[in-house]
Amino acid sequence: MENSTDNLYVIDLTYAKSPADVVFELSSVIDTDAAHNQKVFLKLGNVDLNQSQLLSINSLINSINSTLKLVSSDSKQTEAAASALGFLIGQPKTQDEPKIEEKPVAQYVPMTEHLDSAEKELEKAIDGTTEEAEKEFEVSEEKIEEDFEEKMMIAAQKAKEKIFGESVKHFETLINQQKAENAQKEEVISKKEENNSETETSQADTEILSENTAESAKNEDEIKDFAPVKEPESSDGHLDEKSIQDELDSIFDSENKLENIFAEEAKNFPEAKTGVDIEIPEEELTEDDYEILKMPTKYIKQTVRSGQVIKSDGNLMIVGDCHPGSEVHAKGDITVWGALGGIAQAGSAGNKKARIRALQLNAIQLRIADFYARRPDASNIVYVDKSNTVMPEEARIVNDNIVILKLND
Amino acid sequence: MTGRVIVITSGKGGVGKTTTSANIGTALAKNGASVALIDTDIGLRNLDLLLGLENRIVYTLVDVVEERCKLKQALVKDKKNPNLCLLAAAQTRDKSAVTAEQLKAICEELQEEFDFILVDCPAGIEQGFQTAVAGASEAIVVTTPEMSAVRDADRIIGLLEAREEIKSYKLLLNRVRPNLIKTNDMMSVEDVVDILSCDLIGIIPEDTGIITSTNKGEPIVNDEKSLAGKAYMNVARRINGEDVPFLNIDEPKGFAAFVAKVKKIFGAKA
Structure with missing residues (x-):
């Protein structure tokens, strides 16, 4: 599986047949201590990866303090993507193969078993930590931004085309991202002490509304669902085409992506907390932010009443109150010049940088991308608070939690 | 297991169907039965509010019918009572979103897992009523x-x-005010039963606690001191087949009882 050479740490994934396999194997490799603090030579087989997938692989490797130096692949698309991102292209394995020790360091872990153990670890890790370390992801992005900011914009554009054009690719990318995120979370949590020293943060009095438990549980669930699809021989591979299609459909439907949270009813539903001190990492602009800036904005000037639904393909600006029972959905930001009392979903196409802001934020449920938060049960808010003293607030995702920040902070 | 499917209906609006559903459901669950509440008042849902589950609803009856989620995913567990589940109505749709056959199928599915399925019916005798009664x-x-x-x-x-x-x-006779019955300003329980010639299952006195309990999102049966809560508790026991005498709702209490006694002693008209 992986072999240590004198200068480069070789990760041999030539047998991986799909991007999901690659990320999955990678996530098991980075569990081994030997892979830490290495210069990595990534050997890929005939698997097509685009730039955004390579980026997530890179951030995965960065998360264990290793750096991706060399990439080799049988696929031309992957090599092109790698060179566009500035990785060195290695020789094909037949020509220049470093001395390889034949005994594998780690055993091949069946996909389902791995997920089970990962789920347990994740749960344990989440239970044990209240403070979240800054994501390694941002570190990697910083690095990339130095040299390849332009290239990244192109990559993002291409990725977007891919997502909307080829649905199957979207599906694969999605799984990759989810797995990468999960693997990152594990790593990040276990290494939080190291990060804390170098993380520049600001303290603020805030309200946490959600916890990432639900989200990660959901990720695990979804990957589990796909295990038979990816690797039919490893488990009960009796899934017919129709059920696979159903699974795909459920992934594409952004509403249905949420279903796993609520399958467990209140168990996984994010419990609300108020007045918790959390660390707000310094903001960095990503392509998601630029995407929101480019979106069209729908302008609504009315009171949105119970039962009314307002949807926008871009940002949404509402001048007026949103009463309980109403729903506002937008692919970008939602801004309410008034009291927001209903359900608000920002970033409905999956943009995690989307935000919800209102003069009076009393929403029953807040949804940003895949993240959920509900109003605390204890809060005793009148039907619509029409008082003159308003407290403008903004909800956004910080470290995979929906956090409401007062404007004064 | 085959659960009993009970529809709570009235024809006229505002007589307390939803309050009754929430309270009987909670009372049955408190007595140990597993209960599913279905709100069929699509577009004008309120049952979630009375149970205080408004902030937990993501999937509704319409989502189940249109197969956007599975039935179990749409069932919202009560905050206090794990035996009690709510299947909420969609607020953004109308009654035509669910047909009688579809609701019947849902009831049949729920029957296998719950002892009681209480269907909260919308006001009126149109499609919404026909749908709610179907199962x-x-x-x-x-x-x-x-x-x-x-x-x-x-x-x-x-x-x-x-x-x-x-x-x-x-x-079920709701919002009975003994004082008004005494002064002949309100029809008595006997009058109503005579007119409708129908068996009584409960008499619920008018109680201001209902208003506060609705606003708080907490059914009044959770308040053991309240007279209306007791009356609903008795209704639940009668549904279970117990023979419970009707509450004496016109018995004055506290200071009023003391005054009545004093008046009696002095021979004044009570």
Whole structure:
């Protein structure tokens, strides 16, 4: 599986047949201590990866303090993507193969078993930590931004085309991202002490509304669902085409992506907390932010009443109150010049940088991308608070939690 | 296990169908039965509010019917009572979103897992009513001691009798005010029962606690001191087959009782 050479740490994934396999194997490799603090030579087989997938692989490797130096692949698309991102292209394995020790360091872990153990670890890790370390992801992005900011914009554009054009690719990318995120979370949590020293943060009095438990549980669930699809021989591979299609459909439907949270009813539903001190990492602009800036904005000037639904393909600006029972959905930001009392979903196409802001934020449920938060049960808010003293607030995702920040902070 | 499907209906709006559903459901669950509440008032849902589950609802009855989620995913567990589940109505749709056959299928599915399925019916006798009644085999007709409500209840009982699948129906008299009955300003319980010739399952006194409990999102049966809560608790026991005498709702309490006693002693008219 992986072999240590004198200068480069070789990760041999030539047998991986799909991007999901690659990320999955990678996530098991980075569990081994030997892979830490290495210069990595990534050997890929005939698997097509685009730039955004390579980026997530890179951030995965960065998360264990290793750096991706060399990439080799049988696929031309992957090599092109790698060179566009500035990785060195290695020789094909037949020509220049470093001395390889034949005994594998780690055993091949069946996909389902791995997920089970990962789920347990994740749960344990989440239970044990209240403070979240800054994501390694941002570190990697910083690095990339130095040299390849332009290239990244192109990559993002291409990725977007891919997502909307080829649905199957979207599906694969999605799984990759989810797995990468999960693997990152594990790593990040276990290494939080190291990060804390170098993380520049600001303290603020805030309200946490959600916890990432639900989200990660959901990720695990979804990957589990796909295990038979990816690797039919490893488990009960009796899934017919129709059920696979159903699974795909459920992934594409952004509403249905949420279903796993609520399958467990209140168990996984994010419990609300108020007045918790959390660390707000310094903001960095990503392509998601630029995407929101480019979106069209729908302008609504009315009171949105119970039962009314307002949807926008871009940002949404509402001048007026949103009463309980109403729903506002937008692919970008939602801004309410008034009291927001209903359900608000920002970033409905999956943009995690989307935000919800209102003069009076009393929403029953807040949804940003895949993240959920509900109003605390204890809060005793009148039907619509029409008082003159308003407290403008903004909800956004910080470290995979929906956090409401007062404007004064 | 085959659960009992009971529809709670009235014809007239505002007599307390939803309050009754929430309270009987909670009372049955408190007594140990597993209960599913279905709100069929699509577009004008309120049952979630009375149970204080508004912030937990993501999937609704319409999502189940349109197969956007599985039935179990749409069931919202009660905050206090794990035996109690709510299947909420969609607020952004209308009654035509669910047909009678679809609701019947849902009821049949729920019957296998729950002891009681309580269907909260919308006001009126149109499609919404026809849908709500479709899956039920028993009915509770809620009415108040007012001529308009009694007349509507009469109409509803007629419609229920015409349906073969409704095996039994009972009358629940809500918002009874003993003081007004005494002064002949309100129809008495006996009058209503006479007019409708229907078995009584409960008499619920008017109680200001209902208003605060609605606002708090907490059914009044959770308040053991409240008279209305006790009355609803008794209704739940009667549904379970127990023989419980009706509460004496006109018995004065506290200071009023003391005054009445003093008056009696001095021979004054009580």
